[in-house]
Amino acid sequence: MREWHITSGDWETLGAACSAIRKVVFIEEQNVPQAEEWDGRDPQCLHFLLHVDDRPVGTARLLPDGHIGRVAILEEVRGQGLGLHLMEATLVAAREAGHHAVHLDAQTYAIPFYERLGFTAHGDEFLDANIPHYHMSLHFQ
Numbered sequence: 001m002r003e004w005h006i007t008s009g010d011w012e013t014l015g016a017a018c019s020a021i022r023k024v025v026f027i028e029e030q031n032v033p034q035a036e037e038w039d040g041r042d043p044q045c046l047h048f049l050l051h052v053d054d055r056p057v058g059t060a061r062l063l064p065d066g067h068i069g070r071v072a073i074l075e076e077v078r079g080q081g082l083g084l085h086l087m088e089a090t091l092v093a094a095r096e097a098g099h100h101a102v103h104l105d106a107q108t109y110a111i112p113f114y115e116r117l118g119f120t121a122h123g124d125e126f127l128d129a130n131i132p133h134y135h136m137s138l139h140f141q
Helices: 011-029 082-096 108-116
Strands: 004-009 046-052 055-062 068-073 101-107 120-128 131-139
Touching: 004 011, 004 082, 011 046, 011 055, 011 068, 046 082, 055 082, 068 082, 068 101, 082 101, 082 108, 101 108, 108 120, 108 131
Parallel strands: none
Antiparallel strands: 004 046, 046 055, 055 068, 101 131, 120 131
């Protein structure tokens, strides 16, 4: 396994690198419309940037209301457990911010990934950017 680390910060500091990853994963790979990806909420979020060998390869964001979103890992490093590290860092930050629970909207194929972290799916399947999703929540003990 190569060297990895995670940094967190505001949009001004991490936005360029986070944007580049999200553009590849969501806009190019998954055909999410740009207007939906760039929702205007990034400046109010805490952002996370995963580096492997000092190269940005993953990102996530934590909104002030405890929602986690825009979790993305570049294809060439998927399947190595790095997404779990990224989510764990996000969960630690959410707890430190005083959240008693966190919520996210998971693409249906990713539900087992989030369940491994303790999230539970609820409600009905819905489409977001024409991709099937479920609401998921994790309540901290």
